[in-house]
Every structure is written in structure tokens, then in C-alpha cells.
Amino acid sequence: MQSLSDVPRAPLLLGLAGLIPFVWGAATVLDPSLQAWGLRALGPRFVGPYVSLFYGAVILSFMSGVLWGFSTKAGGRVAATGYALSVIPALWAFFTTGGGSGAAAISLMAGFAGLLGLDWLFARQGLAPAWWMPLRLLLTVIVVICLGVVAIA
Numbered sequence: 026m027q028s029l030s031d032v033p034r035a036p037l038l039l040g041l042a043g044l045i046p047f048v049w050g051a052a053t054v055l056d057p058s059l060q061a062w063g064l065r066a067l068g069p070r071f072v073g074p075y076v077s078l079f080y081g082a083v084i085l086s087f088m089s090g091v092l093w094g095f096s097t098k099a100g101g102r103v104a105a106t107g108y109a110l111s112v113i114p115a116l117w118a119f120f121t122t123g124g125g126s127g128a129a130a131i132s133l134m135a136g137f138a139g140l141l142g143l144d145w146l147f148a149r150q151g152l153a154p155a156w157w158m159p160l161r162l163l164l165t166v167i168v169v170i171c172l173g174v175v176a177i178a
Contacts, residue, residue, distance in 0.1 A: 028164060030049030032156040040164050043084070047167065051174035074126035077175045081133040081168070082118040087139055089115035095152040103150060114140050130176035134169050141165045 029037075053060040053072040063072035070076065089111050096107030114136060121132035144161045147153045 027145045027159050029159045031066060032160045036156075036160060040160055041056040044164065044167050044171075046076050047171035049082070050074065051171040052178040054174050074130065074175045074178070077172060078122060078129045078133065081130075081137075081172060082122050084168075085133065085136050085140065089113070092143060092147060095147045095159070098152045099150065103111040107147065107150075107152065110143055110146070113143065124163050126178075129177050134172045134176065137165050137168050150176040 032040075049063075049071075050073060053063050060072050070079070092111035092114070093108060096104050096111055099107055106128060117136040117139065118133065121136065122129040141161060144153065144157060148155075148157050171173070
């Protein structure tokens with residue numbers, strides 16, 4: 026079984042860097058003074074729930090593309106199933122993120138949990154790199170915690 030120490034440095038660092046908008050969004054929800062600074066310095070689009078929810082939808086869509094890419098390594102029914110499954114995260118983000126920030130955050134949390142299941146399925150079929158699951162598990166846990174902050178705020 027692979028561990029986080031098996032993840033190549035570049036994907037690990039880039040994955041962790043990809044958490045910045047989620048962590049920043051949660052931090053600006055929890056700290057009004059940080060949010061006020063962010064509003065002045067960055068504008069309303071880059072603080073609080075907005076940055077977390079918008080970025081969450083973007084990342085679920087990005088991950089659809091990653092899964093699509095994994096599907097190219099398969100053939101026949103496995104490939105066709107992979108392509109079909111790969112569009113689910115993007116469609117989930119598109120159809121479920123309305124209805125206010127709390128509901129959108131909960132929907133995105135469910136989307137990232139579902140994505141982790143798809144990651145596992147693709148990894149189990151040998152379509153993802155061997156180190157994929159330790160990385161995805163770490164990133165997903167942090168994303169879900171950050172979105173949880175948005176959901177309860």
C-alpha cells in the first residue's frame with residue numbers, strides 16, 4: 026500500500042498549493058478582521074464563502090478532466106464507463122451549488138466525498154498512479170474541513 030511519502034514532490038506541492046483558496050476562504054469566514062483585510066486588499070470575490078464555493082466548483086470540474094485523462098488509459102467498456110463517470114463531478118458542481126452558501130458548501134462537500142470514491146475506483150482499475158490515493162485522501166480531508174467551516178458559518 027502506498028503512503029504519502031510515495032507521492033512525487035511536484036504533485037504533492039502543487040496539490041497542497043491548490044488548497045490555498047480553500048484554507049483562505051475558511052480563514053476569512055472564521056476571522057472577521059482577516060475578511061475585512063481581504064475585502065480591502067483583494068475584493069469581495071476573494072474572501073469568505075465566495076472564494077471557497079467558486080473555487081470548489083472549479084476544482085470539481087478540473088478533477089472531471091483528470092478522471093477523463095485516466096480513462097484514456099483503458100479500452101472498451103472500462104474506458105466508456107470511465108468517461109461517463111468522469112463527467113459526474115463537473116455536473117455535480119454545476120447543478121448543486123445554488124441555494125445559498127451553506128447549501129452549496131454541503132453540496133460541494135458531498136461532491137468531493139463522491140470524487141474520492143471515483144478516485145478509488147480509477148486507482149483500483151490501475152488507471153491512476155499508484156501514489157494517487159494517499160494524495161487524494163489528504164487533499165479531500167482538508168477540502169471537506171474547509172468547506173465545513175463555510176457550511177456552518
